[in-house]
Amino acid sequence: MRRELILTFVLLLTVFLAPAVGEEAAEGPGKLLGDESDGSRAHPTHVLPLFPENEDGEKGEQITPDADLVLPFSTKYTCGECHTYDVIKQGWHFNAVDSNAVPGRLGQPWIYFDGKLGIQIPLSYRAWPGTYQPADFGMTEFRFTQVFGRHMPGGGPGEVTATDVDDIGRQFVAGKLEINCLTCHNGHHGQDQGGVNGYAIHVSVRQNFRWAATASCEFAQVKGSASAMTDTYDPYMPMGDEQEPTVIYQPEAFNADGEVLLDIRREVPNQRCYYCHSNVYHTEGHGESEKWSTDEDVHLKSGLTCVDCHRNGMKHDIIRGYSQESRVSDNPLAATSSCEGCHVPEGSGVPEAARLGAPVPQHLGLPVVHFEKLTCTACHSGPWPSEQAVYSKTSRAHRLGTPNVNKAEKALPHVLSPVFALEAGTVVDDPNEPALHSGKIAPHKAVWPAFWATLAEDKVTPVALDVVEKALKKVFEELESPADGSWTPIPTEKIGEALNVLAEAVEEKVAYVAGGTLYRLDEDGAMVEEADHPAAAAYMWPLAHNVRPAAQSLGIRYCTDCHATDGPFFFGKVAVDSPVVSDTPRTVEQVAFQDIGRFGAWAFAASFVFRPWFKIVAIGSAALIGIVLLLYGLKALGAVARVLAEQNQ
Amino acid sequence: MFQTVSIIALLATLIGIAAHWVMTSTGPRQGIVVGGVHVFSLLLIEQKSSLLGALKKLVYLLAIVCFVVLAITGFWPTLVRGEHISGYLLMIHATFAPIFALCLAILAVTWAGSNRFTAEECPWIQRLLRQVTRLRVAAETRPWRCSLVVYKAAFWLVIFLALPLILSILVSMFHLLGTEWQHFVLAVHRWTSLVFAIVVIVHTYLAMRLRMAGAV
Numbered sequence: 001m002r003r004e005l006i007l008t009f010v011l012l013l014t015v016f017l018a019p020a021v022g023e024e025a026a027e028g029p030g031k032l033l034g035d036e037s038d039g040s041r042a043h044p045t046h047v048l049p050l051f052p053e054n055e056d057g058e059k060g061e062q063i064t065p066d067a068d069l070v071l072p073f074s075t076k077y078t079c080g081e082c083h084t085y086d087v088i089k090q091g092w093h094f095n096a097v098d099s100n101a102v103p104g105r106l107g108q109p110w111i112y113f114d115g116k117l118g119i120q121i122p123l124s125y126r127a128w129p130g131t132y133q134p135a136d137f138g139m140t141e142f143r144f145t146q147v148f149g150r151h152m153p154g155g156g157p158g159e160v161t162a163t164d165v166d167d168i169g170r171q172f173v174a175g176k177l178e179i180n181c182l183t184c185h186n187g188h189h190g191q192d193q194g195g196v197n198g199y200a201i202h203v204s205v206r207q208n209f210r211w212a213a214t215a216s217c218e219f220a221q222v223k224g225s226a227s228a229m230t231d232t233y234d235p236y237m238p239m240g241d242e243q244e245p246t247v248i249y250q251p252e253a254f255n256a257d258g259e260v261l262l263d264i265r266r267e268v269p270n271q272r273c274y275y276c277h278s279n280v281y282h283t284e285g286h287g288e289s290e291k292w293s294t295d296e297d298v299h300l301k302s303g304l305t306c307v308d309c310h311r312n313g314m315k316h317d318i319i320r321g322y323s324q325e326s327r328v329s330d331n332p333l334a335a336t337s338s339c340e341g342c343h344v345p346e347g348s349g350v351p352e353a354a355r356l357g358a359p360v361p362q363h364l365g366l367p368v369v370h371f372e373k374l375t376c377t378a379c380h381s382g383p384w385p386s387e388q389a390v391y392s393k394t395s396r397a398h399r400l401g402t403p404n405v406n407k408a409e410k411a412l413p414h415v416l417s418p419v420f421a422l423e424a425g426t427v428v429d430d431p432n433e434p435a436l437h438s439g440k441i442a443p444h445k446a447v448w449p450a451f452w453a454t455l456a457e458d459k460v461t462p463v464a465l466d467v468v469e470k471a472l473k474k475v476f477e478e479l480e481s482p483a484d485g486s487w488t489p490i491p492t493e494k495i496g497e498a499l500n501v502l503a504e505a506v507e508e509k510v511a512y513v514a515g516g517t518l519y520r521l522d523e524d525g526a527m528v529e530e531a532d533h534p535a536a537a538a539y540m541w542p543l544a545h546n547v548r549p550a551a552q553s554l555g556i557r558y559c560t561d562c563h564a565t566d567g568p569f570f571f572g573k574v575a576v577d578s579p580v581v582s583d584t585p586r587t588v589e590q591v592a593f594q595d596i597g598r599f600g601a602w603a604f605a606a607s608f609v610f611r612p613w614f615k616i617v618a619i620g621s622a623a624l625i626g627i628v629l630l631l632y633g634l635k636a637l638g639a640v641a642r643v644l645a646e647q648n649q
Numbered sequence: 650m651f652q653t654v655s656i657i658a659l660l661a662t663l664i665g666i667a668a669h670w671v672m673t674s675t676g677p678r679q680g681i682v683v684g685g686v687h688v689f690s691l692l693l694i695e696q697k698s699s700l701l702g703a704l705k706k707l708v709y710l711l712a713i714v715c716f717v718v719l720a721i722t723g724f725w726p727t728l729v730r731g732e733h734i735s736g737y738l739l740m741i742h743a744t745f746a747p748i749f750a751l752c753l754a755i756l757a758v759t760w761a762g763s764n765r766f767t768a769e770e771c772p773w774i775q776r777l778l779r780q781v782t783r784l785r786v787a788a789e790t791r792p793w794r795c796s797l798v799v800y801k802a803a804f805w806l807v808i809f810l811a812l813p814l815i816l817s818i819l820v821s822m823f824h825l826l827g828t829e830w831q832h833f834v835l836a837v838h839r840w841t842s843l844v845f846a847i848v849v850i851v852h853t854y855l856a857m858r859l860r861m862a863g864a865v
Contacts, residue, residue: 286728356859362827369733371828455834600736610664614747615822621750625808628757632805633763 005263025202034082035314046262047255051077053175053210055236064258065249066595069236072222072247073215075154079181080479082587083314091316094155094179097126097141102328103127104320105425106541110148111355111397111413111447112137116476117468117486118514120413120581121451122539125157127427129435130449130539137451138464142167145177147206150200151276151396159210169231177203182217184272187265190218191512193275194401197221200402210235211245219253219260222246273306278391278400279545281417282409283382297546308356309337321544323375324426339376359550366555375423375442379545379554382418382443385568388587389416392445412579418443420569421540421593441594444540450514452502460513460535463506471505472498487579495519495580496527515578515586538574540593563605570594570601652728653837655843659724666854673858701759708755710856713853715720715749718742719848727839753811764804800859803852810845813837 024226034044052071054060059077063070067184076085088094095101109122109131124131125138134144134157137314141157142164149158158177162168182191183199193200194216199216200207206225208215226235238244253260281294295301310316311333319325319337326335335341342358353360383390392415399405421444425437453460466579475498481488495512499521500511511520518533554569555561561570569590576586591601722742726734734742817838821831 163830183844362825363831365822365824366828366831367821367830368828369735372733373735604736604740607743611822614743615819617747618750618815618819621747621754622812622819625757625811625815628761629808631814632761636766 032082032084033094035084035087038089043264043266044306046264047128047259048078048081048262049257049259051079051081055234055545060257063249065251065254069238070209070247071236072220074214075178075181083181085179087314088316089155089159089179091312091318091476092318094154094314095162096156097246100429102140104325104328104427104428105322106130106424107320108394108396108445108541109447110134110144110414112139112465113145113413114469115412115486115579116479116481117472118476118487118490118512119451119465120447120579121449121462121466121579122447128541129424129427130537132451132462137462140164140167142171145209146204147213148396149177149203149209149212150194150399150402152177152203153180153183153276158235170207172210172236173231173233174207174226174231175235177209177212180213180216182213182262183266183275185264185266186217186272187263188218191272191621192216192218193272194403196403198402200399200401201325206245208245214247219250221248223248247519248551251542267305268307269305270300273310274395275401276395277306277545278395279543280398282391282393283386295546299547304356309342311337322426322542326436328428329428335482339380343376361550373441375438375542376439377542377547378420379552380541380567381547384548384552385418385554385572385590387568387571389417389419389446389590392417394445397447403640406485408484408486411486413447414486415445415447415573416577417543419444419446419538419540419574419593420444420572420590421446421594423542424540442542442572445474446538446540446574448538449536450517450577450579452498453513454506455509455511455513455520456581460511460518463502463510467505468502471502475501490579491581492527497519499527500525503608506521514580515576515582516588517578517580559608559611560605563608565602565605570596570605597635651839651843652731653742655724655728656846658843661848669854670858684834705756705759707805708752708759712749712752715745715752716846716849720748723842724829724846741797749847750811750815753808757808757811761808764801766798766801784845796855796862800852800855806848807845807852810841810848813841814845817841 005505018128031301050073052060052073053074053076059074061067063073075332076082079085079494083489090098090101103126105125106128107124109124111118111120111122121137122131123134123137123144125134125425134141139147140162141160142162145152145158146597152158154177161176161177162171166476180199183193188442194200197215199212202215202222204210205227206224207227211222214220222245224232224241224243226245227312228243229245232238233244235245238246255261300306309321312331315330315331319329319331319334321338322341323338325331325338331337335344336352336355343361345352345355391409392413393400393411395401397413399416420441423438423440423442425435427435431475439475452463454463457534475494476488476490479490479494480486496519499510499512499519503521511518512520513533513536516532516538518530518537520528520530520537522528551554560567565571572590572595573587576588578586589598591598594601699805719742722738722745723734726738752853820826821834828833
């Protein structure tokens with residue numbers, strides 16, 4: 001009896017304690033195999049089993065090419081076997097939707113445009129002043145991913161669980177857009193981001209979020225389209241419809257153990273970065289926008305790769321490369337990976353100059369005040385400033401590298417550069433100091449926002465896209481769109497008509513923002529224009545590439561590269577981009593963005609005419625003074641010598 | 650550091666001059682405005698009224714005006730705002746600078762002769778020669794005119810300091826010096842200008858006092 005009681009007690013103790021012990025074991029911190037380097041610079045060979053995400057959202061059975069149900073592999077469960085996925089998703093490329101992520105310096109927004117409706121709006125999940133939250137524009141994360149996921153590496157909004165009624169069903173069919181590690185780290189030339197059957201098409205056209213990573217790799221093909229499936233389609237119970245998404249793996253890619261060799265590169269090849277980060281500047285003569293006729297960044301031509309400067313560890317907190325970054329980034333290399341960090345480090349006692357072979361600039365003859373007023377990029381980056389800021393294109397704004405891109409110079413969205421403006425600063429997570437103003441002039445890309453909005457006590461909030469489309473489609477349907485993909489010209493009277501229609505639809509005060517102007521209705525329903533409205537100001541973000549060689553920097557010839565009364569740096573024109581028809585196209589001078597008085601800049605530039613005379617007078621005066629000093633100095637010496645000589649006699 | 654040192658040095662100079670004036674002032678006291686005009690006009694009195702004398706006086710007046718403008722435009726942003734000179738102040742500074750340089754050169758040529766040191770103005774050299782060399786040097790018989798010696802020394806110091814003051818900026822305007830050396834020559838210009846300003850203030854004060862005493 002006593003023995004039975006003891007045994008029962010021990011048994012009960014075991015039953016109650018076992019889960020706690022087991023739980024502790026499961027909670028152990030343990031870095032995964034690939035989370036920390038052992039120091040070897042050799043690339044580990046990635047011969048891996050592939051795993052999908054199963055219907056329960058968990059890790060599925062190992063993929064074999066001849067299985068009954070061939071699923072796309074999941075990077076979370078394949079790469080995540082050795083690299084902690086939840087750590088990686090905190091990285092800069094994936095954390096836009098994370099409200100805890102500090103926004104840092106203003107960057108390129110996602111630009112939604114509709115030339116017919118007069119919309120060109122900068123969107124961002126980051127709290128960059130001048131951009132708008134996609135939700136305010138009526139874009140759910142799912143919709144945002146479908147529109148812009150073509151140039152996203154996955155994660156971010158692509159992994160947010162849908163809550164909108166219309167999106168829940170679609171997300172079950174399409175899946176979530178996981179982080180696609182291969183977007184950056186696949187060294188194989190078969191990685192297809194922008195081809196007709198590549199990543200971008202599968203994300204933005206076919207809604208094949210779950211299949212996108214697999215479709216992009218070199219050893220698999222995906223056919224079919226989730227967008228063609230109804231909301232009741234179950235991807236884990238295919239019906240054999242030829243339109244449903246289907247994966248075909250190349251059998252020869254699998255070894256005897258069912259593993260696949262992946263050409264994984266720790267140092268991301270430039271080509272991978274270029275897919276999302278290419279720029280085109282439509283400088284004089286269209287031919288100059290062609291890749292063969294323009295030079296790449298001088299750093300790349302000197303042998304560096306993008307990731308030599310833009311580094312990160314497993315946390316993927318990639319260095320963006322601006323001078324204030326160390327204030328907001330935990331990356332230990334942030335301070336030493338800006339322009340100054342490599343080229344002119346202040347050092348901590350141990351010499352740090354010439355990292356990566358960076359030449360230490362001499363800046364012969366350059367007054368030091370320039371380093372207080374200008375960023376390095378002002379003289380060294382972007383296209384050489386011309387009379388007018390040029391139309392520019394970027395991969396993300398103009399979906400470069402994907403099929404059927406409109407290659408016309410003026411295809412929307414209209415991004416103008418270089419615009420030499422005072423840097424707005426770096427946004428930090430401190431309510432007392434929301435932005436660190438660098439106070440320096442830097443080259444920027446600029447976009448003039450255009451969108452329909454509600455107006456409440458001077459607060460301008462975009463009207464949701466579907467509301468605008470529904471209300472205004474008929475108002476503008478008779479307007480003709482140009483072939484070059486630019487704005488559909490909107491007459492001013494149409495704006496008034498549209499405002500009235502929109503006001504009825506939303507039952508609020510409405511406005512239209514375009515070209516630096518805010519159009520609204522007064523009490524009598526007549527249209528009022530408020531020029532230079534703050535909500536209509538151009539959104540600008542600093543540019544840093546392409547860096548020109550030192551021999552092509554501003555000021556290399558003479559001070560008048562910038563300080564000339566007709567010099568483009570101060571007096572170049574920036575077009576005020578607007579769909580609204582106007583008799584005279586408006587422009588703004590560069591100096592208006594620099595917090596410098598126009599007359600002051602002009603007068604200073606004009607004074608350089610007298611600089612040679614200054615030098616001549618100064619040299620002559622110094623020579624004369626020197627001769628006087630020498631003459632009387634020698635006389636004094638002679639007097640002393642005479643005194644000594646007379647005393648000797 | 651430059652800001653602090655400049656403020657202290659300039660204040661000390663002005664206080665020193667005021668104290669010297671109070672302690673050594675002779676003759677009937679005048680009102681500040683009348684006295685100031687009288688003193689300033691003493692500077693313009695030239696014993697030899699000739700074309701050359703008038704030109705010399707004009708150059709001196711122009712030099713003083715330039716000095717005042719340069720001192721204000723140069724020291725104001727540094728001492729008051731703690732930043733480098735730029736914008737309109739820089740333009741004004743750069744406009745008056747070559748004029749001042751030219752005036753200094755002319756003053757150097759025209760005033761050097763009258764500012765030569767004579768034997769009786771250097772009694773300490775005679776003393777030194779007697780003590781060190783055992784040479785038979787006549788003992789000084791006249792009292793040492795301290796103010797005059799200091800006045801002449803200030804003149805030569807102004808002329809001497811004018812060289813680094815001008816050359817430091819001149820050299821920076823050519824493609825010769827890199828950033829580190831640009832910082833160095835800028836520092837040379839700033840510190841030289843501080844000493845220069847103090848010496849000019851002392852020289853001007855002594856000039857007025859000596860003219861009042863009829864010594865020059």
